[in-house]
Amino acid sequence: MNDQTSAASAEKRASSDGLLSVRGLEVHFPIRSGIIIERQVGAVKAVDGVDLDIPRGATVGLVGESGCGKSTLGRAILRLVEPTAGTVTFDGTDLGALAGEELRRMRRQLQMVFQDPMASLDPRQNVQSVISEPLRAHGVGGDHRARVRELLDLVGLPASAANRYPHEFSGGQRQRIGIARAIALEPQLIVADEPVSALDVSIQAQVVNLLEELQDRLGLTYLVIAHDLAVVRHIADIVAVMYLGGLVEQAPSDDLYATPLHPYTKALMSAVPIPDPAVEDARQRILLQGDLPSPADPPPGCRFHTRCPFRQPTRCADERPALRTVAGHPATHRVACHWAEDIEAGRIQPAAEAVIEPDPAPDPAT
Amino acid sequence: MSLSEVEATTESEQVEQAAGNLRKEAWKRLRRDPVALVGFALIAFFVLVAIFAPLIAPYAPDAQPGRGMITPTNIPGPSADHWFGLDASGRDEFSRVVYGARQSLLVGVVATLIGMAGGLLLGTLAGAFGGKVDAVVMRIVDVMLSIPGLLMAIAIAALLGASLWSVMIAIAIINVPVFARLLRGQMLAQRGSDYVLAAVSIGVRRRPIVLGHILPNSISPVIVQATLTLATAIIEAAGLSFLGLGSADPRVPEWGRMLADTQRYLASAPHLAFFPGIAIVVAALGFTMLGERLREAIDPKYRR
Numbered sequence: 010m011n012d013q014t015s016a017a018s019a020e021k022r023a024s025s026d027g028l029l030s031v032r033g034l035e036v037h038f039p040i041r042s043g044i045i046i047e048r049q050v051g052a053v054k055a056v057d058g059v060d061l062d063i064p065r066g067a068t069v070g071l072v073g074e075s076g077c078g079k080s081t082l083g084r085a086i087l088r089l090v091e092p093t094a095g096t097v098t099f100d101g102t103d104l105g106a107l108a109g110e111e112l113r114r115m116r117r118q119l120q121m122v123f124q125d126p127m128a129s130l131d132p133r134q135n136v137q138s139v140i141s142e143p144l145r146a147h148g149v150g151g152d153h154r155a156r157v158r159e160l161l162d163l164v165g166l167p168a169s170a171a172n173r174y175p176h177e178f179s180g181g182q183r184q185r186i187g188i189a190r191a192i193a194l195e196p197q198l199i200v201a202d203e204p205v206s207a208l209d210v211s212i213q214a215q216v217v218n219l220l221e222e223l224q225d226r227l228g229l230t231y232l233v234i235a236h237d238l239a240v241v242r243h244i245a246d247i248v249a250v251m252y253l254g255g256l257v258e259q260a261p262s263d264d265l266y267a268t269p270l271h272p273y274t275k276a277l278m279s280a281v282p283i284p285d286p287a288v289e290d291a292r293q294r295i296l297l298q299g300d301l302p303s304p305a306d307p308p309p310g311c312r313f314h315t316r317c318p319f320r321q322p323t324r325c326a327d328e329r330p331a332l333r334t335v336a337g338h339p340a341t342h343r344v345a346c347h348w349a350e351d352i353e354a355g356r357i358q359p360a361a362e363a364v365i366e367p368d369p370a371p372d373p374a375t
Numbered sequence: 376m377s378l379s380e381v382e383a384t385t386e387s388e389q390v391e392q393a394a395g396n397l398r399k400e401a402w403k404r405l406r407r408d409p410v411a412l413v414g415f416a417l418i419a420f421f422v423l424v425a426i427f428a429p430l431i432a433p434y435a436p437d438a439q440p441g442r443g444m445i446t447p448t449n450i451p452g453p454s455a456d457h458w459f460g461l462d463a464s465g466r467d468e469f470s471r472v473v474y475g476a477r478q479s480l481l482v483g484v485v486a487t488l489i490g491m492a493g494g495l496l497l498g499t500l501a502g503a504f505g506g507k508v509d510a511v512v513m514r515i516v517d518v519m520l521s522i523p524g525l526l527m528a529i530a531i532a533a534l535l536g537a538s539l540w541s542v543m544i545a546i547a548i549i550n551v552p553v554f555a556r557l558l559r560g561q562m563l564a565q566r567g568s569d570y571v572l573a574a575v576s577i578g579v580r581r582r583p584i585v586l587g588h589i590l591p592n593s594i595s596p597v598i599v600q601a602t603l604t605l606a607t608a609i610i611e612a613a614g615l616s617f618l619g620l621g622s623a624d625p626r627v628p629e630w631g632r633m634l635a636d637t638q639r640y641l642a643s644a645p646h647l648a649f650f651p652g653i654a655i656v657v658a659a660l661g662f663t664m665l666g667e668r669l670r671e672a673i674d675p676k677y678r679r
Contacts, residue, residue, distance in 0.1 A: 084572075087576055089575060113578045113580065116576060116577065117578055120577070121576040123572075123573060124569075128568060129569040129570050129572075130573075131570045131574075131588050131592065132592070133592060142574070143577040143578065143579075146577055146578045146579040147578055187573075
């Protein structure tokens with residue numbers, strides 16, 4: 010399963026068993042102005058040049074703060090949003106070249122799980138109709154009632170759920186319905202856009218475990234979009250960190266969490282509390298200043314340089330870094346930072362105001 | 376399913392807030408709303424009167440039981456024999472008002488249904504396709520809306536010739552843009568929703584998405600609007616008949632026409648204007664009361 014059709018822009022190595030390969034993907038939303046004659050006055054660069062490989066059977070986690078374009082990337086991969094440029098190659102097929110009926114047929118292989126399980130279910134459809142809809146849409150024969158019962162059982166819902174309506178269920182149960190719908194056609198890839206962030210914390214683990222269980226049983230490949238690093242760490246094999254429309258770091262999950270190389274990843278990691286007060290008090294934390302810049306007018310050079318505590322006077326502001334490997338780290342760990350080596354070696358220190366130093370004498374009373 | 380029970384208890388609040396409960400809740404509020412109930416009772420009253428008109432009315436609408444009692448200066452008012460008095464031709468006014476309910480309700484319902492059908496067609500076209508289709512359809516709708524409704528209805532009815540059908544069609548046409556615009560707005564809002572995106576991602580074809588998902592979820596405000604339109608349709612039908620654009624058959628009583636016929640006798644027989652006028656007002660009021668409250672019950676903004 011090679012990238013037979015990979016585009017010329019694909020200079021990156023192609024995974025030998027890649028299921029999905031994204032090259033130079035861009036999604037720009039035009040900003041229009043004018044009353045009678047509309048003209049384009051700019052573009053929101055929601056996704057701006059992303060390369061991503063998803064190996065068959067793996068779970069890739071995509072993290073980033075809200076507004077960084079991760080949901081748009083997920084939707085562009087599924088062609089729910091039209092990409093402006095770039096290619097998405099799924100199992101040797103260029104999805105961008107498909108149209109109409111061909112694309113509709115291909116959707117069988119690519120499914121989506123949504124963030125808000127209530128909004129993603131038609132309130133007027135009962136569960137039987139929701140879950141059998143993909144079967145009907147693709148003309149799958151057989152006993153749909155039996156198949157729906159089977160799918161409900163697979164996601165841990167009783168068969169009696171089939172005759173009920175979405176509003177009669179709890180959030181976690183609704184998400185199970187959404188998952189049952191997504192696996193009904195036995196797809197190869199599921200894009201899960203914040204699959205648990207709308208759920209109670211007590212329910213999140215159940216749904217994450219269900220996703221993992223289904224992956225084992227059905228051989229699914231996942232792209233899990235999330236802002237919760239803990240969830241991603243739990244479920245993902247490979248993690249890609251996104252910032253303002255581009256990937257800044259990509260690595261196997263363990264590597265990334267053990268040795269984050271990009272300053273942004275470091276900042277994200279230090280925002281996650283460590284459930285050990287001694288370690289939590291003793292560690293150095295990096296705080297990000299300011300807000301995410303507007304994707305309509307992204308900063309030149311490194312997108313992150315406006316907020317980067319390790320910013321250097323040269324290169325950062327005028328040269329956009331590409332994803333690259335760093336000596337001493339596996340080839341699968343790639344980072345888009347000009348100064349990754351120097352930061353790792355400690356030759357570049359973060360700006361003092363961005364750092365919360367460990368409390369030298371923690372007051373036991375507080 | 377112990378698991379689902381646990382989830383159900385931890386998230387029972389969430390279930391209560393669910394959007395799917397909107398309809399059930401709206402219905403519950405409607406049943407407790409005195410204004411809606413009065414409106415419903417008025418509508419039911421007129422519908423029953425229309426259906427059972429031959430049983431209620433003591434005389435046929437074209438019978439002239441009081442022919443001998445009429446002089447140009449003396450048209451008898453209400454009495455024990457003729458509750459609403461007699462009209463200028465000696466016909467029983469009560470019987471004519473009762474039979475008139477048939478015409479008025481028929482015009483109101485048919486005109487509203489045709490108008491709604493036209494509006495659904497245009498609104499669905501605009502809302503489902505968007506882009507150029509939407510722009511063209513909506514400009515047509517804007518043009519229609521820019522012409523005063525009654526004026527346009529008069530023009531259409533005059534063009535079609537005086538008949539019951541031309542009144543119905545005229546009223547239907549002036550209501551098409553109202554329904555079209557309403558539905559289009561609703562459908563555009565639904566089009567961006569997650570469940571529509573979900574249907575696309577599953578690979579559902581466009582037609583079932585539009586007809587099976589978007590349309591059913593956009594229709595509620597249209598139904599509400601139809602209830603309100605019924606009220607105005609009854610008034611507009613009376614208006615057109617008053618202007619002589621309705622059915623030319625004088626034997627068939629129609630409230631608006633009855634009002635028109637009474638003009639010359641207004642000073643000597645005010646009861647001839649009073650009773651059909653009251654009937655128009657009360658029938659329209661019934662539909663308005665129910666429609667307004669229906670709108671408020673469905674619209675979360677009005678929640679108290």
